[in-house]
Amino acid sequence: MLQVDVLVVGGGFGGTAAARALEQRLAGRSERVLLVASENFLTFTPLLPEAASGTLEPRHAVLPLRQLLPRTELIAGEVVVLDPAARTAVVEDLNHERHDVAYRTLVLSPGSVPQTFPIPGLLEHAVGFKTLADAIWLRNRVLRQLEAAESTDDLRLRRELLTFTFVGGGYAGVEALAELESLARDAVRTYTRIRPSDFRWVLVEATDALLPGLDRRLAGYSERQLRRRGVEVRLSTRMESCEGGVVRLSDPTMAPYPSGTIVWTAGQRPSPLPAQAGLPTDERGRVPVDEWMRVPGRPDVYAVGDAAAVPDPDGGLCPATAQHALRQGRIAGINAAAGLGAGEERPFRYRNRGLAVTLGKHQGTAQVKQLVFTGPLAWWMGRSYHLLMVPGLARRLRIVTDWTLSVVFSRDVSQLGALGRPSSLDSPS
Ligand SMILES: Cc1cc2nc3c(=O)[nH]c(=O)nc-3n(C[C@H](O)[C@H](O)[C@H](O)COP(=O)(O)OP(=O)(O)OC[C@H]3O[C@@H](n4cnc5c(N)ncnc54)[C@H](O)[C@@H]3O)c2cc1C
Structure with missing residues (x-):
């Protein structure tokens, strides 16, 4: 049985922000933090459309978790069973081997999956x-x-x-x-x-x-x-x-x-929770939490991001966005560390600052509080905002370089559909 102090489920915006906050708060201490993530990178979804169109090199739209979180233990795989009452979990790794894990505190951020309907075809x-x-x-x-x-x-x-x-x-x-x-x-x-x-x-x-x-x-x-x-x-x-x-x-x-x-x-719906989780969910399948990101009545369980129903300080519930998941994850990390005796707790107070939508080369829309912007200025604002969300100078420089080159040079239009599928060998004649 693997014994850890904090188990973080999900290597997206919420999970990595929680693990980063835990690393900072627990620096120099002996607690163990385990992150279970389906990939060994964080996908920076706001940059995916540009990765698709080629203004950004696809690898630059992801962040390697091992570099981002040097003091967090990582298993690339999935939490397949969760038992919050016993504080245990079963993790399945990429070899389909199963690991039993015991934890003291749980941070859930399994995100969302596409919502489908029974539409023929x-x-x-x-x-x-x-x-x-x-x-x-x-x-x-x-x-x-x-x-x-x-x-x-x-x-x-x-x-x-x-x-x-x-x-x-x-x-x-x-x-x-x-x-x-x-x-x-x-x-x-x-x-x-x-x-x-x-x-x-x-x-x-x-x-x-x-x-x-x-x-x-x-x-x-x-x-x-x-x-x-x-x-x-x-x-x-x-x-x-x-x-x-x-x-x-x-x-x-x-x-x-x-x-x-x-x-x-x-549309998206919350990722299904691992078997036996037995946590409360609302009508849309999200785990309700309070302003401390805690599941009511479960002081050792935090939930954040698209899979959580988080009270918005302005009323209602927070929208499912990366910027919210990031801030919620950070608060969950800070509070989970406080529960282990490191630092003070903090409530979630983030207020939506705005949103930006890119519409292809040099076009976009942006909203900052009550102000709206359109055209090339909005496109530039959106890019700058997303760039500031990306952790690490090296990754930011790579992204800026891609964007700058895409302004100066025409796009690369090679069709690399065979990538990811190695060539097969002929049988001996
Ligand atoms: C194309 C696209 C563009 C977007 N653009 C924007 C934007 O411009 N601005 C914005 O604010 N938001 C944007 N979003 C929304 C944003 O991506 C989400 O709100 C955000 O990713 C939510 O973070 P999260 O941590 O809850 O989930 P995610 O970031 O989705 O991470 C959850 C992770 O947990 C993993 N996981 C699930 N179950 C398990 C399990 N049992 N064990 C282990 N791992 C598990 C998942 O595979 C996933 O990797 C966009 C989304 C998409 C799809």
Whole structure:
């Protein structure tokens, strides 16, 4: 049995912020902190759309956990069983070996997973946009579709190959579509047979506005920007099916159409808790906590991030954003350390400072308190804000270098779809 003082579940924004705070507070002491993370890196999701479009080298959108957290023990794997009453857990590592762990304090930050619905064809034909692998896949997909479209004389097939449907107009869908559309627009210049008008980009959103939760002026600006670029924005519309890759929408005036690529960005739900966790959850599956990030009645259990229902100091519950998960994780780390006798406890007092949405090269929207910004200034503000969230000077410099080079030089449009799949060997003849 592995004995640790703090077990942190999840290596995303909340979990790593908690582990960093614990490292700082417990410096020079003997307590052991174990972080269990499904990957050995933190995915910096606000940068994923740019990793997909190639303005950022994908590796620069992630942070290696072992470098970020030098004093935290790390197991790359998953917590598969949790027993908060006995303060024990079972961790499964990458070899599928199981480790029993006993802890004194638990910090839960398992994040969220794409929320799907029983839509015919969805699981077979749509992809998500949540991980670095998704971003790399989508970039290669756009470039692969361009190559395939260039080489066919069948105009219907070409149109199908170059049709991209994004379902869900929150910031993941809007940013991913906007970035990939600008990648395709740049890349198409190097092809002789395809024209920009051969593309079809469709954004489907069930509510009556894009970017739900954001200032209406910004949502309106983003919609106009996308429409000006030829994107079909379908509001108050649902995708009813996509069997055989043919998209059928709830809008009866729109004929079903074949779409070579369908991206599902219609919301997230909290990651399921490990078996036997037995912790309370609200109607959306989030673990309710108080302002100290503690599960009421469980002084040894903290929960943060997308999987937690955290009271917002301005009323209601905090939105599921990286900036909130980061601050909540930090508070959980500070308070967990205080519970071990290091430092003072602190309540969660963070107030949302704003939000930025990038809309492809040099375009964006940003909201800072009551002020709204649009265009290149908002794009620059958003970039600067995300850059400040990235820990470590070396990583920031790499990102700034990528951005600077992307302004000066044209994009690299190599299609590296074979990456991640080693070549197979022929059997001996
Ligand atoms: C494409 C995209 C763009 C976004 N852009 C922005 C943005 O611009 N600004 C913003 O503020 N927010 C943005 N977000 C939202 C932001 O990413 C989330 O709110 C944030 O990641 C939540 O942090 P978290 O720690 O709760 O979860 P995560 O960061 O998702 O981390 C949770 C981790 O826990 C792991 N995990 C789950 N279960 C277990 C288990 N049993 N054992 C071990 N590990 C486990 C998961 O695999 C994951 O790695 C974006 C999200 C997406 C998908």
